[in-house]
Amino acid sequence: MSLSVGEWLVSYGTQAFEIIGTLAFALSGLIEAARKKLDLVGMAIVTALAAFGGGTLRDILLDRRPFFWVENEGWIWVVLAMCALALVFMRTRHIELTEKTMQWPDALGLGIFAAGGTQIAIGAGVSPIIAVVMGVITPVFGGVLRDVVVNEIPRAFNDHQPYAVIAFAGGWLVVLLNALSWTPFWSVAVGALVITVLRLLAVILGWRLPTWRV
């Protein structure tokens, strides 16, 4: 497809953000592995699960092939390099610093993978609610798998922060924009932007999910 200058800029921006988001997701796995003092193998697997688990589960459910990490196999080398570097350089102090800092690129990942996952599911011909569910699975289940394999209750299940909920809401926006005949490109761009901004607001303003009446 030929892109206008505006689309060209957004396209390169999106790609850059996608890389930043994937790195943030991978880093969350690496940090969890470091906390649990896993060895090189555990680090590589948990990092890869955090980075690619959600999209892979979405593709299995939608019966899509090849997976993201099969098509972009360079990412496997990136994961391995991250693990080797971490083993040499990472310190406890780094981990604490990194976790706080990571909320920012992670919000980018949430936006891009939720909006992108929803659009991919729409393209696969499923109904709106299923597309939105797939859009939630894409960014959220990497973290769920990361936590389950190291024997933790997934953070996404009990931190009472609006994360999956924002992906859910943003998914409906992508569905709406598609229904209004926007192109997939702009539906994802606007959806991802709105989700990222909402997530950043949630972090900054400390929004909480409604909780159990005691």
Add this chain to the structure above:
Amino acid sequence: MSLSVGEWLVSYGTQAFEIIGTLAFALSGLIEAARKKLDLVGMAIVTALAAFGGGTLRDILLDRRPFFWVENEGWIWVVLAMCALALVFMRTRHIELTEKTMQWPDALGLGIFAAGGTQIAIGAGVSPIIAVVMGVITPVFGGVLRDVVVNEIPRAFNDHQPYAVIAFAGGWLVVLLNALSWTPFWSVAVGALVITVLRLLAVILGWRLPTWRV
């Protein structure tokens, strides 16, 4: 297909029981989520895993699409509504009451999903033992996934109650009825009935599986 009056009655009965069984499975997820004080997101995911996880795993293994919850997307709204209601109304006292009561509809779910899962696998052309295994996976793995994601050893693995074992036995009955040229419809109906009755007997009479020699 045109049904006789008898089949018509059983068909509607089966559908009603299927709804009751799915609700019982979903409720088991909701209760586990409440015990673990998960937030809305965790509740929705654990409830959905309990309700649809087993059938989805069976369909992935058999390479069947679309999944039950994709074809009957209304169920996703049911799960979300259950979670919202639970957040407002559920109390510890309710949970204890609910769990005891739930053994009854759960036995219906076991019967219908084990017999139905076996029949679906037979229809996919697999051999008898594989069909029976798929019939066990269908009702049992929803609970297994529910327990694994919240960091518990699955109840099905160590409660020494005949549950999966009854599904296994009932699956062979479905295979036998198919071999005797019964229609799929009546094979499932009779199989589900026998499994449900056996499970209720197991609950009432306190049957136990053989255990480890100490």
Add this chain to the structure above:
Amino acid sequence: MSLSVGEWLVSYGTQAFEIIGTLAFALSGLIEAARKKLDLVGMAIVTALAAFGGGTLRDILLDRRPFFWVENEGWIWVVLAMCALALVFMRTRHIELTEKTMQWPDALGLGIFAAGGTQIAIGAGVSPIIAVVMGVITPVFGGVLRDVVVNEIPRAFNDHQPYAVIAFAGGWLVVLLNALSWTPFWSVAVGALVITVLRLLAVILGWRLPTWRV
């Protein structure tokens, strides 16, 4: 295909080793189930996961059917028989003895399933690094699933032993032999031999993975 005498001998040897390897993997599941005092159902499922989980995950990722245990359904009966026997005969003392002894057949399993898994992935037309990853998943993820469902951090993630790492290195050897136009048969045979010998050396000489700087 018609085999030379040499190939015929290796072929039967490979088949015998494959059986020994699968039994070793299954036994590792059975032992874990015994440690956790699971009931018959838990034993059967954990044993089956340990034996078939890795290959099944590989086949789901490569979209290959039928699975090993569907094509060779006799294995399901073997697993069930192992569980029944264990329930009657196994004692704590046996478990300790068995675990040490098992490192030897397990090394065979590692070699055969890593080399075989890599070759299968090459046959499915994926790129070298993806083939090697699939070769690691095949022998390693059975153990990962076995540990995750009984609520343990997978041993493969934090025992600092070269296991997955040897599978990774051996996978590249299989890729290399294929690139040198060796037949699949001899690529797997030599790859499996090298991996098994390296693993045995690692066990005997107590090789360790590099660990965290403290």
